[in-house]
Amino acid sequence: EVHLLESGGGLVQPGGSLRLTCAAAGFTFSNYAMSWVRQAPGKGLEWVSVISASGASTYYADSVKGRFTISRDSSKNTVFLQMKSLRADDTAVYFCAKVPLKWVVPGAYDYWGQGALVTVSS
């Protein structure tokens, strides 16, 4: 059974940093791209970033480019989202999601974690 578990969320001041972790289980992690999607309180879904299965390719939404960094450690079946220069509008639940192929597109995200809440506030 596929299982994704996010951790590392919390309250951070504007301008601060936070690193989210997504631990994966139940599939061959190194064979699949992984993604982060966020949802601001009461709002819809917003794609944030994706990393290829090898980790060699990464892509970001314009809203986070230059501030967020996605990475993965296939030895630990883990994907990370390093977030810097956080702003109030980064407040959201951050979901990690599995991409059903090695490359970043095309393909529906088939499994999602429960999410980690990040609150940016002073």
Added chain:
Amino acid sequence: DIVMTQTPLSLSATPGQPASISCKSSESLLHSDGKTYLCWYLQKPGHPPQLLIYEVSNRFSGVPDRFSGSGSGTDFTLKISRVEAEDVGVYYCMQSLQLPITFGQGTRLEIK
């Protein structure tokens, strides 16, 4: 970026009756491999999105057959043949043809 537009944004359905949601994309979602990369999710209250339909009309593992998807190019529809109480939540369409991945605004389904 591909813009995804859902209608309606809210829907009130009677148990046992059908319901449908429309999703339109600003560009064709047809890939050179012949597949169309449009999928549907249901997000139940307090839960992450769950995949219902991928590549327009394929039900994901474990999804009841009362859910069906149709469409082509830029116009797509999710249909629920007989709504049940457990179907409440917000439905999203998503295009995964190209980056950035984009979602529709969501359609909130409530039960009468």
